[in-house]
Amino acid sequence: MNKRKLPIGAALLNAPFTLWIAIFVLAPLVLVAYFAFTGNDGRFSLEWFEYIFHPARRETYLRMFGDSLLYGATATAISLLLAFPLAHFMAQSKPSVQRVLMLLIMVPMWMNFLIATIAWQSILEYNSGLINNLLAAIGLPRLRMINTPGAAILGMVYNFVPFMILPIYTVMARLNVQLVEAAQDLGASRWQVLRRVIVPLSMPGVMSGIVMVFVPSVSVFFINDRLGGVRLIGDVINQRVLNETNLGAAFSLILMLMILVCMLVLNRMGDREKGAFVT
Amino acid sequence: MEKDIIIDLRNINIALGGQPILQDLSLYIRNKEFITLLGPSGCGKTTTLRIIAGFLQPDEGQVIFDGSDCAGVPPHKRQVNTIFQRYALFPHLNVYKNVAFGLKLAKLSKKELHDRVTEMLALVNLTGFEKRTISSLSGGQQQRVAIARALAVRPRVLLLDEPLGALDLKLRKDMQVELKNIQQQLGVTFVYVTHDQEEALSMSDTIVVMDEGVIQQIGTPKDIYDEPKNAFVADFIGESNIIDGIMLADLKVKFAGMTFTCVDKGFAKNEKVDVVIRPEDVDIVPAARGVLPGTITSATFKGVHYEYIVDVQGFKWMIQSTDAYAVDDVIGIMIDPQEMHVMKKSKYSDLIGDYSSFSDEFDELSNPEEDDDE
Numbered sequence: 001m002n003k004r005k006l007p008i009g010a011a012l013l014n015a016p017f018t019l020w021i022a023i024f025v026l027a028p029l030v031l032v033a034y035f036a037f038t039g040n041d042g043r044f045s046l047e048w049f050e051y052i053f054h055p056a057r058r059e060t061y062l063r064m065f066g067d068s069l070l071y072g073a074t075a076t077a078i079s080l081l082l083a084f085p086l087a088h089f090m091a092q093s094k095p096s097v098q099r100v101l102m103l104l105i106m107v108p109m110w111m112n113f114l115i116a117t118i119a120w121q122s123i124l125e126y127n128s129g130l131i132n133n134l135l136a137a138i139g140l141p142r143l144r145m146i147n148t149p150g151a152a153i154l155g156m157v158y159n160f161v162p163f164m165i166l167p168i169y170t171v172m173a174r175l176n177v178q179l180v181e182a183a184q185d186l187g188a189s190r191w192q193v194l195r196r197v198i199v200p201l202s203m204p205g206v207m208s209g210i211v212m213v214f215v216p217s218v219s220v221f222f223i224n225d226r227l228g229g230v231r232l233i234g235d236v237i238n239q240r241v242l243n244e245t246n247l248g249a250a251f252s253l254i255l256m257l258m259i260l261v262c263m264l265v266l267n268r269m270g271d272r273e274k275g276a277f278v279t
Numbered sequence: 280m281e282k283d284i285i286i287d288l289r290n291i292n293i294a295l296g297g298q299p300i301l302q303d304l305s306l307y308i309r310n311k312e313f314i315t316l317l318g319p320s321g322c323g324k325t326t327t328l329r330i331i332a333g334f335l336q337p338d339e340g341q342v343i344f345d346g347s348d349c350a351g352v353p354p355h356k357r358q359v360n361t362i363f364q365r366y367a368l369f370p371h372l373n374v375y376k377n378v379a380f381g382l383k384l385a386k387l388s389k390k391e392l393h394d395r396v397t398e399m400l401a402l403v404n405l406t407g408f409e410k411r412t413i414s415s416l417s418g419g420q421q422q423r424v425a426i427a428r429a430l431a432v433r434p435r436v437l438l439l440d441e442p443l444g445a446l447d448l449k450l451r452k453d454m455q456v457e458l459k460n461i462q463q464q465l466g467v468t469f470v471y472v473t474h475d476q477e478e479a480l481s482m483s484d485t486i487v488v489m490d491e492g493v494i495q496q497i498g499t500p501k502d503i504y505d506e507p508k509n510a511f512v513a514d515f516i517g518e519s520n521i522i523d524g525i526m527l528a529d530l531k532v533k534f535a536g537m538t539f540t541c542v543d544k545g546f547a548k549n550e551k552v553d554v555v556i557r558p559e560d561v562d563i564v565p566a567a568r569g570v571l572p573g574t575i576t577s578a579t580f581k582g583v584h585y586e587y588i589v590d591v592q593g594f595k596w597m598i599q600s601t602d603a604y605a606v607d608d609v610i611g612i613m614i615d616p617q618e619m620h621v622m623k624k625s626k627y628s629d630l631i632g633d634y635s636s637f638s639d640e641f642d643e644l645s646n647p648e649e650d651d652d653e
Binding site: 192 | 332334353354355356359360361363364365367368369370371380381384385428429432
């Protein structure tokens with residue numbers, strides 16, 4: 001970017017946005033860092049990190065961080081596997097079909113995720129769940145579904161998959177059909193068109209979809225609390241932050257750093273992807 | 280002769296969205312020929328191209344490629360390649376990889392592939408552009424990449440859909456010459472779609488004039504210009520004065536109240552006909568020496584010549600002349616027998632009038648750049 005000074009008018013137009021970023025994005029980040037490094041006496045301290053990495057707890061918390069990443073990555077991967085073909089199908093459908101599908105994807109988002117999660121809970125319950133009641137009614141054994149990693153990941157995918165579909169669909173819908181025809185014309189089969197044209201050109205959508213699903217999945221709370229078997233770091237933060245703000249901030253800071261590292265790695269892969277189709 | 284035919288379209292009918300686009304279109308294309316499908320927007324020329332490429336299946340009729348029926352053969356298995364209207368270059372690949380796209384799919388060895396890409400880039404004068412991204416190229420350069428990409432896979436037939444439509448006039452003229460050279464150099468059959476009659480006349484071996492999904496005339500550029508089959512062709516290719524006439528007998532035609540000797544024959548006695556006279560074929564002479572008297576109503580200097588609109592008995596003629604006259608000058612006009620061309624009446628006869636409402640501006644409006652006749 002060149003360093004041209006913005007004219008006064010443009011600077012004024014930008015002001016609300018700059019202010020917003022400063023107050024609601026930068027300030028909270030600074031505050032989280034401040035709390036994380038502040039002791040109960042109000043002075044700089046590493047005590048919260050010492051607490052987290054205390055030999056007696058270290059293993060527990062490290063496993064929670066690890067599980068959070070694993071659950072988040074799994075939910076993201078499943079969302080991508082579901083969303084990519086669906087977005088591809090949508091982008092190729094008639095406009096009327098596209099509108100209906102879009103609505104179907106959006107509607108679950110209108111429903112509060114707490115309600116949706118509790119609904120899933122009552123569907124998956126062991127003793128009184130909808131599925132198990134049905135199974136029991138036809139004489140089949142009950143299945144253990146609630147309080148499993150699968151149930152937690154199902155809850156995440158259910159809640160976050162629209163954030164994967166929308167960016168991919170948006171990119172695919174704008175894809176020039178002539179590019180597909182040009183690839184066919186040059187000898188590409190349907191599969192080759194997908195691999196060499198549609199997938200690489202959809203990468204910007206895939207990348208933002210991954211971010212949009214991975215970030216909330218890694219820091220997820222409540223969904224896992226209700227459906228999952230193990231505690232994840234989001235649940236810990238949720239539990240601790242009210243009474244032990246500084247400890248919660250320290251957990252948050254570590255989580256944010258982990259997500260940041262993941263995003264950097266992802267970006268690196270994205271850049272390499274662009275150059276993947278070399279001679 | 281028969282052996283030389285590479286593409287044979289037989290009785291093609293197609294309707295899109297309930298609208299008939301091509302009606303019983305039959306056309307054969309000779310090997311190594313430069314053939315142009317020429318016509319206004321919506322005449323079905325792009326549709327014809329897409330049928331040859333395999334992107335559309337005709338409702339009825341056959342596409343025969345090199346002796347075998349193409350029905351059901353998908354585009355990627357056809358030995359034809361297309362230059363798309365807006366190039367359709369892959370934005371995620373650089374110039375080299377764009378040209379290499381088809382070759383990679385054809386599983387060429389690394390060395391062969393590299394040699395072929397290098398050769399193609401040299402052919403279109405883009406050596407040294409290998410690593411450039413598509414978005415960093417000008418329109419003309421993108422056009423060249425598209426040509427190189429399509430020719431790299433050595434197609435038997437290259438389909439070009441208004442390839443020069445997005446370029447400015449000067450560049451367009453240069454590319455016309457270059458394309459023609461490439462075609463002759465490689466001996467590839469070119470099927471070229473355009474609505475630009477000048478482009479068609481200067482590049483083609485054969486021109487196919489189309490309107491409303493029907494072929495109006497097939498012929499060499501000279502045939503099409505000198506011997507248009509009907510008023511549509513005469514009007515679409517160049518400027519024409521089209522006058523109602525009556526064929527009194529062979530070699531005798533009557534129009535504007537006078538009987539003229541002409542070179543056309545084979546019409547019924549007293550058959551109503553259209554007579555075409557090109558603006559450059561009419562001579563302006565002093566009123567007393569002309570066969571028909573006229574009054575100049577408009578004069579425009581065009582550089583090479585003047586363009587006059589001349590009122591002859593209420594009918595407005597367009598006449599081009601290198602001599603200067605002024606508006607309201609009374610002049611006479613002379614026409615040589617071989618400069619008249621007599622055509623059968625067609626459904627276009629009543630639609631195409633004289634030059635009474637003519638202006639350059641209108642002409643441009645009725646000749647839009649964008650062509651979306653799918």
